[in-house]
Structure formats: C-alpha cells, structure tokens
Amino acid sequence: xxxxxxxxxxxxxxxxxxxxxxxxAGARFIWGLGAVTNLSDHFPWxxxxxxxxxxxxxxxxxxxxxxxxxxxxxxxxxxxxxxPAVLTGFLGYLMVVIALFVDLGRPWNIWxxxxxxxxxxxxxxxxxxxxxxxxxLALEFGQSVLERLRLWRLLDIAxxxxxxxxxxxxxxxxxxxxxxxxxxxIAPGRLHPLWYTPLLPVLFFVxxxxxxxxxxxxxxxxxxxxxxxxxxxxxxxxxxRVTLVILSxxxxxxxxxxxxxxxxxxxxxxxxxxxxxxxxxxxGVVLPLLLLSVNHYSRSAAGITMSSVLVVLGVVLNxxxxxxxxxxxxxxxxYIPAWTEILITLAIIxxxxxxxxxxxxxxxIVPRQAPAGAARAE
Amino acid sequence: MSLTRRxxxxxxxxxxxxxxxxxxxxxxxxxxxPAATAVLVDVARCIGCRQCEGACKAYHGFPPGLSxxxxxxAFTYVQVRRLRKxxxxxxxxxxxxxxxxxxxxxxxxxxxxxASACPVAxxxxxxxxxxxxxxxRCIGCRxxxxxxxxxIPRFEWHRALPVITKCNMCAERLAKGLEPVCVSVCPAxxxxxxxxxxxxxxxxxxxxxxxxxxxxxxxxxxxxxxxxWLYVSDVPFEDLGFPVVVRQALPNYxxxxxxxxxxxxxxxxxxxxxxxxxxRRRMEMQRQGERExx
Numbered sequence: 219x220x221x222x223x224x225x226x227x228x229x230x231x232x233x234x235x236x237x238x239x240x241x242x243a244g245a246r247f248i249w250g251l252g253a254v255t256n257l258s259d260h261f262p263w264x265x266x267x268x269x270x271x272x273x274x275x276x277x278x279x280x281x282x283x284x285x286x287x288x289x290x291x292x293x294x295x296x297x298x299x300x301x302p303a304v305l306t307g308f309l310g311y312l313m314v315v316i317a318l319f320v321d322l323g324r325p326w327n328i329w330x331x332x333x334x335x336x337x338x339x340x341x342x343x344x345x346x347x348x349x350x351x352x353x354x355l356a357l358e359f360g361q362s363v364l365e366r367l368r369l370w371r372l373l374d375i376a377x378x379x380x381x382x383x384x385x386x387x388x389x390x391x392x393x394x395x396x397x398x399x400x401x402x403x404i405a406p407g408r409l410h411p412l413w414y415t416p417l418l419p420v421l422f423f424v425x426x427x428x429x430x431x432x433x434x435x436x437x438x439x440x441x442x443x444x445x446x447x448x449x450x451x452x453x454x455x456x457x458x459r460v461t462l463v464i465l466s467x468x469x470x471x472x473x474x475x476x477x478x479x480x481x482x483x484x485x486x487x488x489x490x491x492x493x494x495x496x497x498x499x500x501x502g503v504v505l506p507l508l509l510l511s512v513n514h515y516s517r518s519a520a521g522i523t524m525s526s527v528l529v530v531l532g533v534v535l536n537x538x539x540x541x542x543x544x545x546x547x548x549x550x551x552x553y554i555p556a557w558t559e560i561l562i563t564l565a566i567i568x569x570x571x572x573x574x575x576x577x578x579x580x581x582x583i584v585p586r587q588a589p590a591g592a593a594r595a596e
Numbered sequence: 597m598s599l600t601r602r603x604x605x606x607x608x609x610x611x612x613x614x615x616x617x618x619x620x621x622x623x624x625x626x627x628x629x630p631a632a633t634a635v636l637v638d639v640a641r642c643i644g645c646r647q648c649e650g651a652c653k654a655y656h657g658f659p660p661g662l663s664x665x666x667x668x669x670a671f672t673y674v675q676v677r678r679l680r681k682x683x684x685x686x687x688x689x690x691x692x693x694x695x696x697x698x699x700x701x702x703x704x705x706x707x708x709x710x711a712s713a714c715p716v717a718x719x720x721x722x723x724x725x726x727x728x729x730x731x732x733r734c735i736g737c738r739x740x741x742x743x744x745x746x747x748i749p750r751f752e753w754h755r756a757l758p759v760i761t762k763c764n765m766c767a768e769r770l771a772k773g774l775e776p777v778c779v780s781v782c783p784a785x786x787x788x789x790x791x792x793x794x795x796x797x798x799x800x801x802x803x804x805x806x807x808x809x810x811x812x813x814x815x816x817x818x819x820x821x822x823x824x825w826l827y828v829s830d831v832p833f834e835d836l837g838f839p840v841v842v843r844q845a846l847p848n849y850x851x852x853x854x855x856x857x858x859x860x861x862x863x864x865x866x867x868x869x870x871x872x873x874x875x876r877r878r879m880e881m882q883r884q885g886e887r888e889x890x
Binding site: 389 | 712737741
C-alpha cells in the first residue's frame with residue numbers, strides 16, 4: 219500500500235474540521251436549525267441544500283456516466299476509470315445523506331418516503347431515486363471490498379449481475395439529476411427568470427453528464443499527482459471530446475431557452491443575478507468550450523484538467539445560483555450563510571476526503587500496473 | 597386581479613344559479629366538490645379590532661398579544677396598510693381614510709403547492725377546504741415553504757424537535773359543523789364562512805350591489821388556481837400589498853414533468869438494454885470471428 223507521509227499534516231487539519239463540524243451539528247440538534255443557520259421562513263433552503271445536496275449529487279455523476287460508458291456502451295478501455303468514479307460517486311451520495319441529516323428538521327423521519335407516498339411531489343421522487351441509487355452504488359463499491367477480502371465467489375456473482383444494476387443506475391440517475399432542477403418548477407414566483415425555465419430538468423441532466431466526465435478527469439489527475447498513478451492521456455482526451463459535445467449541447471439549449479422565453483433583456487438589468495449568470499456560463503461553459511476547441515490544449519493533460527476544473531466550477535455556480543442567488547429577490551429577504559453553515563459544509567467535505575484517501579490506500583480502486591486489456595481477457 | 601365587469605356579472609349569475617364558478621381553464625377538483633367551503637374577507641368592512649387574531653390565539657393556546665407576522669404561535673394576524681390615496685372607511689369614516697386593515701392567514705388553496713410538494717403527504721387538501729398538516733409524517737424538508745406562493749408555512753427554527761405551522765381553517769371545528777373560530781368572533785361581519793359557491797356569489801353580489809364602493813375583483817377566485825379564502829376590497833389589492841401570483845395551479849408546473857416519469861423509465865430502460873445487447877452481441881461475434889480466423 220502506498221504511504222502518504224506528505225499528507226500527514228493535511229489530514230490532521232481535515233480531522234480538526236470534522237470534529238468542529240460534529241460539534242456544530244451537535245449544537246444544531248440541541249438548539250434547532252436557527253441556532254447555526256441564517257435560514258428563515260422566507261428563505262428555507264441555504265448552502266446545505268444548494269451546495270451539499272445539489273452540487274454533491276451533480277459532482278457524483280461520474281459514477282453513472284462511466285458506468286454507462288463501460289457497461290452499456292462496452293467501451294472497455296475506460297474500465298480503469300470506473301472504480302475511482304464509483305468510489306467518489308458512492309462517497310458523494312453518503313455526503314449528501316449526511317448533509318440531509320443535518321438539514322432536515324425532523325431527520326429521524328428520513329425513511330418516511332418509503333412508506334408514506336406522494337407521487338405528485340418532486341421531492342418524493344428524488345428521495346426514492348437517491349435511496350435506490352445509493353444502494354446500487356454501495357453494491358458496486360462493494361466489489362472493491364469483496365476483492366480486498368478475496369471473496370472471489372461473491373465477487374463473481376456481483377460482476378455477473380452488473381448489467382441490470384447499471385441499467386437501473388442510469389435510469390435512476392437520469393431521473394433524479396433532472397428532478398433536482400424540477401424541484402424549483404413549483405416556485406415560478408421565486409426563482410429569477412434567468413434560471414426559471416421549463417427546461418430546468420433537462421439543463422440539470424445535461425450539465426450533470428458533463429460534470430460527471432469532468433470529475434472523472436480531475437480524479438485521474440489527482441490520483442496521478444498524489445498516488446503517482448499514470449495519467450493515461452488518450453483516455454482523458456476521449457472523455458474531453460465527449461465533454462466538448464455535451465457542453466455544446468448545453469450552451470445551445472441555454473441560448474434557445476433564453477431566446478424562446480425572450481429572457482435576453484434580463485441580462486441588461488444590472489444586479490447580482492446578471493453577474494452570477496454571466497460567471498456561471500462564462501466560466502463553466504464558454505471557457506472550457508474554447509479551451510477544448512484549441513488543438514494544443516485539447517491534447518495536453520494540463521489543458522484537459524484545466525477545462526475539467528472550469529466545468530466543475532461552472533456546475534457549482536449553476537446549482538448555487540438556482541438554489542440561492544436566483545431565490546433571493548423573489549423571497550424578499552437577505553440570506554448570507556452563517557459561518558457555522560459553511561463550517562458544517564467544509565466538515566462534510568473533509569470527511570469525504572479522508573474516506574477517499576483511506577479507500578485509495580486500502581482498497582483495490584485503481585488497478586495496479588494492470589493494463590485495461592487484462593480486465594477484458596477471459 | 598383584472599376581473600372585468602362582464603366576467604363579474606357572469607360570476608354573479610353563475611353563483612346565483614348555483615353553478616360552479618371556475619377560472620378560464622378548468623374546474624379544480626376541490627372547487628367542484630359540493631363540500632368545499634370558503635371564507636370571505638371584506639377589507640372594506642374590517643375595522644382592525646383584531647378580535648379574530650385574539651380568538652385564534654386563545655383557541656390554539658398561544659400567548660395573547662398582537663403579532664406583526666405569521667409565526668409558530670400566530671396562525672393569523674391583522675395587517676395594517678397605509679394607503680397612498682386616502683379613501684374614507686366604510687364605518688370608521690374619515691379618521692381611518694389613510695389606512696386599511698385585513699386578516700392574513702394560510703389561503704388553504706384549492707390545489708395547494710405545499711401539499712403537492714410535500715414528499716410524505718404531511719400536508720393534505722381536504723374535500724371540505726382546509727389544508728391540514730400531520731407532524732408525525734413530516735420530515736422537516738421545508739419544501740412546502742419554498743413552494744408556497746404566499747410564503748405562509750412557518751418552521752420552528754429554534755426547536756430541537758421542530759414542526760411546520762400554519763392555519764388549517766379550523767379543520768377540526770369544520771368537521772363538527774362549526775365555522776372557523778376567527779369567523780365566529782368578527783363583530784364587523786368582515787368574515788363570512790359558507791359553501792364556496794355561496795361565498796363566491798356573496799362576494800360577487802356585494803360588488804354588484806355597490807360598484808361605487810368595491811373594486812371589481814375577488815382575490816382568490818383564480819389566483820394559483822383558486823383559494824379557500826376570498827377577499828373583496830374597496831381599495832385596489834395592489835395597494836394593499838397582495839402578491840401578484842400566477843393564475844394556474846402551481847402543482848401543474850411540476851406535474852408536467854412528474855407525469856412523464858413512468859414513460860421515461862420504460863423508454864430509457866428499453867433503450868439502454870437494447871443498446872447494451874446489440875453492442876455485446878457484436879463484440880461476441882467479432883471475437884468469434886477472430887477465433888475462427890485463427
């Protein structure tokens with residue numbers, strides 16, 4: 219196993235963050251949500267929903283995009299990227315569930331959607347999808363554990379049942395990635411018209427696919443840097459070509475949407491909305507599109523990593539804009555997250571990083587020296 | 597709020613005939629039910645005595661006193677609004693020409709956004725009109741607060757075991773054949789409870805009988821698909837600060853997407869399975885071909 223002395227000091231910091239977050243969460247469970255958040259009746263959802271849940275789910279999309287690539291399209295050369303993507307996907311959903319436990323007012327009832335149904339509710343659908351999809355990710359992630367424990371028979375069964383599981387995983391992901399956008403369709407009076415559009419679910423889904431690929435690339439780059447894995451450039455060039463296509467579709471949809479709704483004039487009105495909208499589309503869509511269109515950058519590790527980071531930034535901005543920035547004016551109130559809200563968010567991220575590092579060191583996540591062809595040989 | 601005179605007359609006629617009055621789109625389930633009830637709030641008659649507020653607090657066991665906003669211990673309050681263009685008050689006269697007061701509470705919508713949004717059906721629309729809340733179901737996600745076009749539901753932000761709170765139109769009193777407690781104490785007859793059809797007809801006839809006094813609009817007839825609380829007024833609703841909301845029932849906005857899900861699941865599932873099978877077969881055949889060549 220790889221030892222990481224370099225990360226020693228970093229880990230202490232991460233553990234301190236987790237501890238501070240746990241204390242803050244304790245305060246929240248004793249004195250209520252009002253004690254640690256700046257949320258109010260007019261602004262009921264803040265960064266925990268906007269970042270921890272909405273961004274968290276989006277950034278975990280790499281698991282389903284690569285699952286589809288490897289197990290549906292049978293592009294076996296991407297197999298080495300699959301396990302890292304499943305790991306981060308699984309951890310991402312775990313982090314989302316932890317955030318929900320903190321954010322929900324009555325978290326001990328979190329299981330209620332299982333037995334108390336309201337098929338009209340977008341939230342009901344999201345709850346079911348996240349629940350089932352997390353279970354599938356757990357099963358898939360479990361393969362690494364089975365391999366580590368050398369339970370070959372069980373591993374064999376798990377690998378044989380992968381196709382139906384992946385079909386279910388892609389269906390569930392399509393549904394809830396888009397539904398996180400549909401959540402806001404019921405609030406036409408609140409969400410700013412730069413973001414409020416009947417296309418919200420479509421835009422959320424398309425951007426989730428793009429950011430899933432971008433996350434897989436970043437994970438590859440991080441693994442190359444920290445764990446000294448090989449950065450298999452041709453693979454990532456392949457991914458970035460797809461990203462280029464998807465980003466183009468996304469930009470096209472945005473342009474059509476703004477045109478059809480006659481919303482371009484909204485960009486003339488000065489305000490925080492216009493600036494944030496421009497930042498989101500400029501940084502997250504236009505810039506990476508430009509980068510990936512230039513031959514020099516689209517074939518270099520640095521160029522591809524850079525454009526992936528931009529795509530991730532863009533999706534982070536987009537989800538935060540829909541959940542927070544775009545809701546400010548319509549809510550008629552001010553919301554700036556409390557430092558305790560940000561602390562808990564950071565603590566959850568820190569916990570995620572710690573588990574990720576542990577898993578990378580102790581579980582067979584990245585095939586060591588094994589070329590992609592080895593997995594194919596039967 | 598742009599109810600035309602023609603529309604209004606149609607409304608009054610329909611009301612008198614006992615025909616269900618609906619917006620231009622379609623009859624909402626709750627409205628067509630004969631059991632549906634409503635409360636009429638007459639802003640012109642309200643004298644701002646706040647007895648409705650007091651009765652509500654006493655009935656629910658909340659601490660007495662005057663509220664300036666809805667809260668977990670204030671399901672209703674009386675809003676006082678300064679007028680830009682003074683108009684003598686119906687009963688209080690010139691002395692109160694510069695302001696109007698009106699009762700604020702949950703509108704108990706015909707097709708409530710909150711009930712549609714609630715993932716566990718803790719919020720429900722009853723056929724009688726009230727939108728009720730069951731804390732034992734609630735998971736505290738606060739999606740109802742986000743969905744409500746009138747910003748009504750309140751959350752107990754400073755409780756370890758919080759619940760959502762709002763006016764439920766005294767659903768348990770209605771079940772016993774009583775009227776909401778606030779209506780029963782109003783000394784100015786500014787509140788009137790009854791079957792929604794009858795209440796609509798009453799609102800229309802008040803406007804028709806005194807076209808010089810009332811603005812020709814009933815707030816709540818079409819707003820977000822119709823509400824159980826209806827307002828008539830002698831000053832424009834805009835001046836009172838009533839929100840401008842969409843005419844369509846808000847659950848339609850999400851149902852347009854949610855309704856497509858079963859079809860989408862089948863379509864995506866079939867496509868993925870087909871694609872996977874075709875590609876796998878092709879690869880198998882290719883491999884077989886290679887073996888044969890050898």
